[in-house]
Amino acid sequence: MDNDGYYSRPAAGMPSVASTAAATPQRPGTPSDGRNPFGDGLESQASHRSSGGLGVTSTGAANPFSSPSASRPASSFDSASGLGRFDGAGGQRYFHSRRVHKGEVEKPWTKSVDPKEKWVTILPLIGIGIGLAISGFLVWDGIRSVVKHQYCPVMEETWANGLDDKVWMKEVQVNGFGNGEFEQTTGGDQNVFIENGHLIIKATPQDDALMQKDTKIDLLKDGTCTSKSPASCIAYTNITAGNASIVPPVLSGRINTRRGATIKYGRIEVTAKxxxxxxLWPAIWMMPVDDTYGPWPQSGEIDIVESRGNNYTYPQGGNNIVSSALHWGPSPANDAWWRTNVKRQALHTTYAAGFNTYGLEWSQKYLFTYVNSRLLQVLYVNFDSPMWQRGNFPPQDSNGTRLEDVWGKTKRAQTPFDQPFYLILNLAVGGTNGWFEDNVNGKPWLDASPNARKDFWQAKDRWFPTWTQPQMEISKIVMLRQCDGNEDQ
Incomplete structure (x- = not known):
């Protein structure tokens, strides 16, 4: 055993530590007695390590070839140096610091707790409790303040008895409802029919023969036209005179509930694919029963949902996007629809992949549309200020005509949306009103061109193959009217 209490007994066949140390040459400037030249009191440790093989030579120099202390077996440490104990026969080992003396280690767990420390826990709990109480009150107050309306049934349509002509009317026209659309809406069962318990509104190409020769479609003459305007009931194909006009290149359908189901405030839900x-241009929308405040858009229009049949690559949004809008203004050139127009994109799917419920809730104080749930709102309009003020319309039209507030006389902020409206379902095709933007995604016609219909028809080999599902399918419609005694406000 050396002076530090380490066993220096050599293993069999191995030279003693002393002989090894004696054979080790000293570095210049290193004391031969193993003392630390830096004077930091670690001489015994250097001596200890040299004798214990801890990576330091007898001269105190670090041995770069030795293993670090952490990797050595604990049996190599000894209590005599304060680093451990080894009894020479594999006895119990323990660690004891030479730097920290007994009695100097702090033991905070033995001290008495300061009474003030409990507030470190109590105060945050009080804050959390107050926050929860305030949140609960705000939720309760919000629910309490929501206006709850009473509704009475107007119509619940599941098509079990077919298309009830006391409620529904098929519109038969050729003018595309003023939007320059390319379809002729029919009154038979070709484009509007019931199939597998669902209402189908389907678009089909017009007879090509009607495009290749002089043709006249006169719905006034055969008595089927649902309009009194010749422009809505008569169409021509004029080949011999070199005229580019043709009859509508597509047949489709448009139906409405003006005969038997209207509401002034209430709720509507249409479940459709x-x-x-x-x-293709599907639409579920509403128009006023009477033009109480003047011609469109003075008396308003409610578009619950509109979309496009194009796929998701269409920049304005294809069948992966639906939009809702209100149309209102003193003239067509001053329609403020862009102030009340919102889109909603489908999540990882399209609105053509399955059925969705498109809803409207409408009252004296607000109007909003939604998809599938009243929580998934699309458009929300709060009637908290008169619509004329909201429109910020100019004092006169572009032609110098003075624009007057035709709604102010009612003294109601929701005017013109304060009168009975009826529901319309239709599938339009094309159009020249800007719904399909010029020069986008290979659009084959220009809105301002007199040949728009003809250009569209001549591109049939491009658009017709994409019509893999050229129909709007409706499974259910629910129409409720507000009946809580406030509907006259």
Missing amino acids: LPVGDW
Whole structure:
């Protein structure tokens, strides 16, 4: 055993530590007695390590070839140096610091707790409790303040008895409802029919023969036209005179509930699957029963949902996007629809992949549309200020005509949306009103061109193959009217 209490007994066949140390040459400037030249009191440790093989030579120099202390077996440490104990026969080992003396280690767990420390826990708990109480009150107050309306049934349509002509009317026209659309709406069962318990509104190409020769479609003459305007009931194909006009290149359907189901404030839900096909234009919307405040858009229009049959690559949004809008203004050139127009994109799917419920809730104080749930709102309009003020319309039209507030006389902020409206379902095709933007995604016509219909028809080989689902399918409609005694406000 050396002076530090380490066993220096050599293993069999191995030279003693002393002989090894004696054979080790000293570095210049290193004391021969193993003392630390830096004077930091670690001489015994250096001596200890040299004798214990801890990576330091007898001269105190670090041995770069030795293993670090952490990797050595604990049996190599000894209590005599304060680093451990080894009894020479594999006895119990323990660690004891030479730096920290007994009695100097702090033991905070033995001290008495300061009474003030409990507030470190109590105060945060009080804050959390107050926050929860305030949140609960705000939720309760919000629910309490929501206006709850009473509704009475107007119509619940599941098509079990077919298309009830006391409620529904098929519109038969050729003018595309003023939007320059390319369809002729029919009154038979070709484009509007019941199939498997669902209402189908389907678009089909017009007879090509009507495009190749002089043709006249006169719905006034055969008595089927649902309009009194010749422009809505008569169409021509004029080949011999070199005229570019043709009859509508597509047949489709448009139906409404003006005969038997209207509401002034209430709720509507239409469960439908939208079409697939370029330049198809499905719509679920409402128009006023009477033009109380003047011609469109003075008396308003409510678009619950509109979409396009194009796929998701269409920049304005294909059948992966639906939009809702209100149309209102003193003239067509001053329609403020862009102030009340919102889109909603489908999540990882399209609105043509399955059925969705498109809803409207409408009252004296607000109007909003939604998809599938009243929580998934699309458009929300709060009637908290008069619509004329909200429109910020100019004092006169572009032609110098003075624009007057035709709604102010009612003294109601929701005017013109304060009168009975009826529901319309239709599948339009194309159009020249800007719904399909010029020069986008290969659009084959220009809105301002007199040949728009003809250009569209001549591109049939491009758009018709995309019509893999050229129909809007409706499974259910629910219409409720507000009946809590406030509907006259």
